[in-house]
Amino acid sequence: MAPPMGRAQHRLAVVGAGVAGCAAARAIAGAGLAVTLVDKGRVPGGRLSHKRLQTPAGPVTGAIGAQYATATSARFGAHLAALAQQGLAAQWCPQGLEPDRARFVGVPTMPALLGEMAPHAELRMQTRVAALARAGDGWRLATDRAPLGPFAAVLVTAPAPQAQALLQPVAPRLAEAAGAARLSPCWSALLWFEERLEPGFDAARPGHPAAAWVAREGARPGAAPCGDLWVVQAGPEWSAAHLEADGDAVATLMAEALAVVCGTRARPAARRAHRWRFALVAEPAGPDTLTDPERRLAAAGDWLCGPGIEAAFHAGEAAGRAMAGWFA
Numbered sequence: 001m002a003p004p005m006g007r008a009q010h011r012l013a014v015v016g017a018g019v020a021g022c023a024a025a026r027a028i029a030g031a032g033l034a035v036t037l038v039d040k041g042r043v044p045g046g047r048l049s050h051k052r053l054q055t056p057a058g059p060v061t062g063a064i065g066a067q068y069a070t071a072t073s074a075r076f077g078a079h080l081a082a083l084a085q086q087g088l089a090a091q092w093c094p095q096g097l098e099p100d101r102a103r104f105v106g107v108p109t110m111p112a113l114l115g116e117m118a119p120h121a122e123l124r125m126q127t128r129v130a131a132l133a134r135a136g137d138g139w140r141l142a143t144d145r146a147p148l149g150p151f152a153a154v155l156v157t158a159p160a161p162q163a164q165a166l167l168q169p170v171a172p173r174l175a176e177a178a179g180a181a182r183l184s185p186c187w188s189a190l191l192w193f194e195e196r197l198e199p200g201f202d203a204a205r206p207g208h209p210a211a212a213w214v215a216r217e218g219a220r221p222g223a224a225p226c227g228d229l230w231v232v233q234a235g236p237e238w239s240a241a242h243l244e245a246d247g248d249a250v251a252t253l254m255a256e257a258l259a260v261v262c263g264t265r266a267r268p269a270a271r272r273a274h275r276w277r278f279a280l281v282a283e284p285a286g287p288d289t290l291t292d293p294e295r296r297l298a299a300a301g302d303w304l305c306g307p308g309i310e311a312a313f314h315a316g317e318a319a320g321r322a323m324a325g326w327f328a
């Protein structure tokens with residue numbers, strides 16, 4: 001279906017189809033502008049990622065990135081409530097965690113929290129943006145595939161260090177601001193057991209350096225059958241100390257940590273570790289929006305006012321609205 005006529009002659013590009021990029025694309029499309037989302041990943045979601053693990057019982061998938069979303073603002077609370085009404089999110093109250101706040105997971109998997117894609121948005125997945133280049137009044141994107149554009153404006157929603165690298169040659173002020181954010185790394189592992197573990201909880205923050213967060217995947221509402229699959233996340237210091245270690249060796253160490261935490265001798269029959277170099281915002285960059293109206297460039301992500309999914313949502317939506325205002 002063609003986008004509505006009128007303002008849609010302006011096409012904007014959003015680099016990154018995570019929470020921030022998708023929220024921005026919805027705001028841009030909602031203002032009647034055409035939008036192209038470009039992401040190097042196979043599917044949208046960014047750090048709301050699910051990964052496959054091959055087990056002796058067949059393939060299973062687990063949440064290797066963000067575990068749940070919480071809302072402090074009415075706006076994001078309403079977004080989560082609307083997703084829940086559409087069956088795309090559900091509240092999760094795992095045994096082992098205080099019911100001190102409403103935690104929402106995507107159904108059936110975390111990327112469902114992205115909500116519906118922006119109407120008429122063009123999606124270019126598996127396309128890594130290598131550089132932004134001026135094209136007349138607008139911008140072209142050099143990618144590892146064919147170049148894209150021209151675009152009337154570009155929003156970069158990659159994690160701060162990657163956004164900084166893309167922006168440095170064309171918008172040093174935005175790049176410098178992105179450079180102020182600090183993101184800590186996280187090793188995350190999927191561990192599958194033939195026999196069900198019985199530690200007396202389905203999720204916990206045990207405080208172990210290599211198992212700072214542990215959760216039984218199958219306890220999440222709407223999860224597909226996956227046997228006894230556990231997600232384990234190491235703490236930031238341990239993750240930084242093991243950043244360049246081999247993934248299989250890391251998965252073994254994290255399985256040992258889970259065994260200690262759960263008080264079991266059981267060892268996983270399948271395992272997989274994933275290294276997130278830029279996982280969680282330790283220090284946000286500060287401003288709520290980061291825009292250069294003259295150059296028609298902007299940057300957004302959890303790293304602006306983070307941490308977390310809610311921060312990414314607000315930053316993306318604010319950037320999308322600000323950019324739409326340039327063409328009012």
Ligand SMILES: Cc1cc2nc3c(=O)[nH]c(=O)nc-3n(C[C@H](O)[C@H](O)[C@H](O)COP(=O)(O)OP(=O)(O)OC[C@H]3O[C@@H](n4cnc5c(N)ncnc54)[C@H](O)[C@@H]3O)c2cc1C
Binds near residue numbers: 186301306310
């Ligand atoms: C292990 C882990 C656990 C977490 N747990 C929680 C949690 O429980 N609750 C919570 O609220 N938050 C959690 N978070 C943080 C949360 O996932 C993020 O705050 C949020 O998803 C960030 O969204 P974003 O859109 O800003 O960035 P991202 O999700 O990182 O999206 C950026 C996108 O840009 C793409 N990209 C980057 N560079 C390029 C390029 N050059 N070309 C094309 N595409 C590019 C990437 O592929 C990615 O899809 C967790 C994160 C991790 C890693």
